[in-house]
Amino acid sequence: MDSRMMLFVSVLVTLPLTGCMHIEQEVIDEIQLTTAGGYEYSEDGMIEVTTVYPNYQPDKSVINETLTDTAKLSKEARDRLNLQSDKPVVSGKVEVTLYEWKTAEKGIFDFLDTLERDPSIGSSIYLGVVDGSPKELLSKQYGNQDNGIYLSNLIEQNIETGQIPKTNLHQFLYKFYADGIDPTLPVLKQEDGKVKLTGIGLFAEDKLVGQLEEEQFFTFKLLLERKGQKGSYSIKLNEDNDISIYNISSGRNFDIQKPMTNSEIIINVNLKATVSEYQDGILNKQKTTRLEKEIKELLEQDSQEMIQQFQEKGIDPLGIGDQVRSRTRNWDPKKWKELYPDLQITVKVNVDLLESGVIE
Amino acid sequence: MEEKQKQISPFLVFFLVHSVQVGVGVLGFQRIIMKSAGNDAWIAVIAAGISINVAIMIMYLLLNKQQKDLIDIHKDLFGKWIGGFFSLIWIIYWLVIGIVVLRSYIEIVQVWVFPLINIMMFSIIILGLVYYNVTGGFRVVAGISFLGVVIPFYIFLSFLFPIEYANFRNLLPVWNHSVKELSIATKDMMLGLLGFSTLLMYYPYIKHPKKSQKWAHFGNLLTIGIYLFILIITIAFFSDKQVSKQIWATLSMWKIVELPFIERIEYIGITSWILIILPNICLSVWAASKGIQKMFHFHLNKVIPVILILLLFATVTIQGRETIDKLNQYLAIVGLGLVFIYVPILTVLSFFFTKKRKGNTGNG
Numbered sequence: 165m166d167s168r169m170m171l172f173v174s175v176l177v178t179l180p181l182t183g184c185m186h187i188e189q190e191v192i193d194e195i196q197l198t199t200a201g202g203y204e205y206s207e208d209g210m211i212e213v214t215t216v217y218p219n220y221q222p223d224k225s226v227i228n229e230t231l232t233d234t235a236k237l238s239k240e241a242r243d244r245l246n247l248q249s250d251k252p253v254v255s256g257k258v259e260v261t262l263y264e265w266k267t268a269e270k271g272i273f274d275f276l277d278t279l280e281r282d283p284s285i286g287s288s289i290y291l292g293v294v295d296g297s298p299k300e301l302l303s304k305q306y307g308n309q310d311n312g313i314y315l316s317n318l319i320e321q322n323i324e325t326g327q328i329p330k331t332n333l334h335q336f337l338y339k340f341y342a343d344g345i346d347p348t349l350p351v352l353k354q355e356d357g358k359v360k361l362t363g364i365g366l367f368a369e370d371k372l373v374g375q376l377e378e379e380q381f382f383t384f385k386l387l388l389e390r391k392g393q394k395g396s397y398s399i400k401l402n403e404d405n406d407i408s409i410y411n412i413s414s415g416r417n418f419d420i421q422k423p424m425t426n427s428e429i430i431i432n433v434n435l436k437a438t439v440s441e442y443q444d445g446i447l448n449k450q451k452t453t454r455l456e457k458e459i460k461e462l463l464e465q466d467s468q469e470m471i472q473q474f475q476e477k478g479i480d481p482l483g484i485g486d487q488v489r490s491r492t493r494n495w496d497p498k499k500w501k502e503l504y505p506d507l508q509i510t511v512k513v514n515v516d517l518l519e520s521g522v523i524e
Numbered sequence: 525m526e527e528k529q530k531q532i533s534p535f536l537v538f539f540l541v542h543s544v545q546v547g548v549g550v551l552g553f554q555r556i557i558m559k560s561a562g563n564d565a566w567i568a569v570i571a572a573g574i575s576i577n578v579a580i581m582i583m584y585l586l587l588n589k590q591q592k593d594l595i596d597i598h599k600d601l602f603g604k605w606i607g608g609f610f611s612l613i614w615i616i617y618w619l620v621i622g623i624v625v626l627r628s629y630i631e632i633v634q635v636w637v638f639p640l641i642n643i644m645m646f647s648i649i650i651l652g653l654v655y656y657n658v659t660g661g662f663r664v665v666a667g668i669s670f671l672g673v674v675i676p677f678y679i680f681l682s683f684l685f686p687i688e689y690a691n692f693r694n695l696l697p698v699w700n701h702s703v704k705e706l707s708i709a710t711k712d713m714m715l716g717l718l719g720f721s722t723l724l725m726y727y728p729y730i731k732h733p734k735k736s737q738k739w740a741h742f743g744n745l746l747t748i749g750i751y752l753f754i755l756i757i758t759i760a761f762f763s764d765k766q767v768s769k770q771i772w773a774t775l776s777m778w779k780i781v782e783l784p785f786i787e788r789i790e791y792i793g794i795t796s797w798i799l800i801i802l803p804n805i806c807l808s809v810w811a812a813s814k815g816i817q818k819m820f821h822f823h824l825n826k827v828i829p830v831i832l833i834l835l836l837f838a839t840v841t842i843q844g845r846e847t848i849d850k851l852n853q854y855l856a857i858v859g860l861g862l863v864f865i866y867v868p869i870l871t872v873l874s875f876f877f878t879k880k881r882k883g884n885t886g887n888g
Contacts, residue, residue, distance in 0.1 A: 167660070174652050185649075186642040257787070280769075283636045286788065287779040334689060334780055342763035490696035 196249050197257040199312020202298025203238065203275050204264035210234040211275075213241035214299040215253065218310035228311045230303045238278050256284040259316035261291055262298040262352065268365065268372035273340065276370075279333055287334035290319045293351045293365040293372060301354040315359065319350055322361055326394025326411065329364075329385050340370055343497035344485030351375050368479045376470070383466045386414055386433055387482050387511070396440065399462055407455065408441035412518060418484070423491040424499065428508040429484060433463070438519040447520045456515045467511040475505045484509065526728050532666045534736035541580075541720045541743030543669040543803040546750060548628040549716025551797075553751070554758045554773040561709035562764055563694055564701045566755055568709035573748035575710065576717050577741055579863050584737045586871040587727045594724040595818040597870070601877055608819055614724070615815040617862060619831065620855050621719060622808040623838045624848075626650065629801050630839065631848055636775060636790055647839045650798070650805070651832045657806045658813065658828050662729045665803070665810045672803035676796045680750060682789060683757055683774075685781040690760035715856035717747065718863050719804060725811040771845075809835070 198215040206212045212234045219227045231248050235241035245253050261279065263272050272291075279285050292315070294301055306314045322328050328350055339347035347370075351363035363375035364384065376384055382397040392414040399407050419430040439447060439455075447455075474480060478501070485504065489495040557565045590597050594614060598607030630643055657668050701709075723740065730736045758773050761780075770776045781789040813827040842848060 170659075171656065174656055177652070184642060184645045185638070186640045186645075187638050188640055283779075283790065284788070285779075286782065287776070288782055330689075338689075338763050338766060341766035341769075343765075486693065490693045493697050493700050 194251055195254045196251040197254055199257055199310050200260045200302055200315055201258060202262040202302050203267060204298055205267045205270060206234055210236060211238060211241060213238055214302050215245060216302045216311045225308050226310050228305055232299055238275055258285060258289055259312040262294045264294050264298050268293045271370045273370035280337060288332045290316055290332055291336055291349050293349050295351055295353040295362060304354060304357055318359060328381055329388050342486060344489045345483035346479045346481045348481050366479055366481055373477050373479060380470060383463060383470060387416060387431060387467055391415055399459060401458060405444040409437040410440045412436045412438055418487045420488060420491055423488045428510055431511045433511060433513045435513060436516045436518055439517055439521060446524050452517050456517055460513045460515045463513045464511050471509050478505055480504060531729050531731045532663060534730055534732055535739050536666045536670060537730060537736040538739040538743040539670045539673050540666060541740045542746050543672045544719035544722060544807050545717045545747040547625050547801050547804040550754060551774045552772040553716055554755060554767055555770055556712045557709040558767055560705045561701050563759055564699060564706060565709055566752060568706055568713050569748060569752050569755055571710040572713035572717060573744060575714060576744050580740050580744060582868050582871050583723055586874055588734055590874060593728050595815055601873060611815055611819055615812045617858055618722060618808045618812040622805050622835055624851055624855055625801055625804045627839050627842050627848055632794060636794055644840050647836050651836055654805050654809055655828060655832055658810050659825055662726060665806050668806055669803040672799050676799045679793055679796050682781060683754060686757055686761045686777045689780060690757060692760045694759050714860065718859040721863055722807050722811040725814050
């Protein structure tokens with residue numbers, strides 16, 4: 165046989181073999197693509213799982229349909245859900261998973277195992293805590309859109325415009341596994357057929373222990389991100405004068421003189437902002453300087469209170485422990501846990517109001 | 525030395541050395557070396573690279589002196605029987621490399637893409653491709669090594685995506701681990717880099733072989749560069765305990781990538797990876813069958829099918845994560861012994877022996 169014949173024969177022999185590889189076909193019209201899931205512990209320790217999938221109508225509208233069942237494991241619940249469904253339920257397109265508040269307080273890591281283990285689920289999906297029932301939240305219709313995509317857009321949009329810090333499955337797991345930092349998740353609430361981002365849930369390892377309110381988002385983001393941008397901050401200066409500023413660029417660095425001792429840790433924050441709303445007449449130079457000082461004091465006070473709150477709860481969502489770790493050889497996380505609550509942590513803010521918009 | 529028209533240009537050694545070092549190992553080496561060296565694992569990668577360069581130097585010392593391949597060196601030094609025994613060890617070693625690479629790749633396809641895939645059929649198709657390449661002669665194998673490096677190179681750009689979530693402070697503090705931990709990590713790191721020992725077989729196929737040494741070193745350098753690049757991103761992207769859970773940390777990093785036209789980039793990555801592992805299998809199968817052909821004087825085209833059937837049989841029999849892991853470990857220890865203990869001894873022996881023989885002829 166010459167080589168050309170050889171090639172011909174080998175192609176002829178191998179091509180039909182591809183049919184014997186047992187590769188499972190999943191045609192998009194014949195599967196039920198769930199786009200969001202909600203988890204809640206029911207009273208007897210079982211998990212109540214709700215999944216939502218879009219049902220595309222001939223007139224281009226989308227109807228969200230949900231399936232709910234209880235089981236011990238979340239993949240077991242998926243099998244149960246299959247018993248209710250005319251098409252196989254597939255989780256490859258999940259965008260958001262939600263956990264009920266009390267469930268999150270008991271710890272959500274057990275739910276994350278399957279998300280981490282399953283190669284078909286990306287690590288950029290969003291997780292969220294629901295203030296209320298996830299089942300109820302998922303079964304509502306929010307405009308002519310698929311609920312999973314709606315919720316994912318809601319969170320994504322707020323990350324991109326700088327309202328809340330970056331969050332996703334990867335970030336949660338990263339912070340969960342790391343010793344020097346604790347995870348956070350957005351908190352969602354359903355009211356009158358609308359979903360609202362009401363807070364940032366604070367976790368100790370995988371257990372929810374509290375939340376930050378809307379007013380604290382800006383300060384939290386300022387302290388968390390090494391280099392930040394975007395996000396607005398509104399301050400009440402006195403009785404009827406308010407000011408709103410917009411973050412152009414912010415930088416945060418740690419000044420740790422003697423790591424792993426009781427000595428003070430200083431967090432330096434540098435904020436460059438513009439004024440986006442001001443209610444007290446013309447902004448001149450003196451006023452700007454005075455405003456910078458007032459904002460600085462307010463931000464420092466806010467951050468001090470926030471950090472104090474973290475220390476009391478024994479959580480470290482700002483990653484101060486990680487900063488200390490990277491400055492210490494053979495860092496001992498246990499010793500750090502003991503030191504952390506009593507540490508003196510000072511925040512020093514420097515505010516620059518660069519512009520005041522198109523008017524003075 | 526082989527006939528002129530069967531030989532390859534010296535610069536192709538760059539691709540031959542590099543392609544056989546980058547295979548399935550790149551997808552999951554992080555966990556193994558970070559287990560002992562943590563955030564200092566990158567030091568171990570550099571140390572391993574330097575050690576491999578020394579090993580390449582020793583190999584060239586031996587080959588430049590002898591100007592023939594390993595099988596003939598064995599025959600000259602130890603005679604037909606003892607020499608044949610040592611040759612057989614090397615042949616089995618190369619064969620097992622082929623088996624491990626193919627089986628590990630199929631495991632990845634099983635876990636990440638098609639859990640129900642029929643291993644037998646999949647192996648037959650890949651081995652058909654290997655058969656086509658290896659029967660084409662060494663020049664075709666060298667060609668596939670070249671293509672296996674150049675075509676899938678775009679893959680490495682996709683590792684820039686995880687940088688968005690990278691925290692490079694994880695690299696600090698530097699030198700947080702003892703020399704002992706670092707040397708264990710260096711040893712573990714070298715395991716994936718040992719495939720270059722096929723050089724012992726294809727040396728006679730290189731035109732002006734002495735000139736090819738620098739290309740072999742450069743090939744190794746590029747390998748180290750790629751490993752270092754991926755490792756540093758891994759250290760920054762995962763936290764320490766997180767990476768210890770990832771069997772294939774490199775693939776897990778792809779889970780974060782989101783592109784408008786494809787939801788999961790792993791599917792592109794894993795399918796492209798076959799081009800990266802193909803030269804691995806081809807070169808080790810070629811080295812093993814060439815060895816058998818030289819030892820037993822069979823026709824090469826008859827040896828290859830037998831070896832491929834052996835490969836197929838082994839691939840289908842090996843099942844499960846643990847067995848594959850075990851096999852990897854044993855192979856690694858044997859490889860380390862062969863490259864870093866056996867080859868230097870052989871080099872010293874060959875110098876001693878040839879000098880003595882020269883002395884003899886002088887007297888006679």
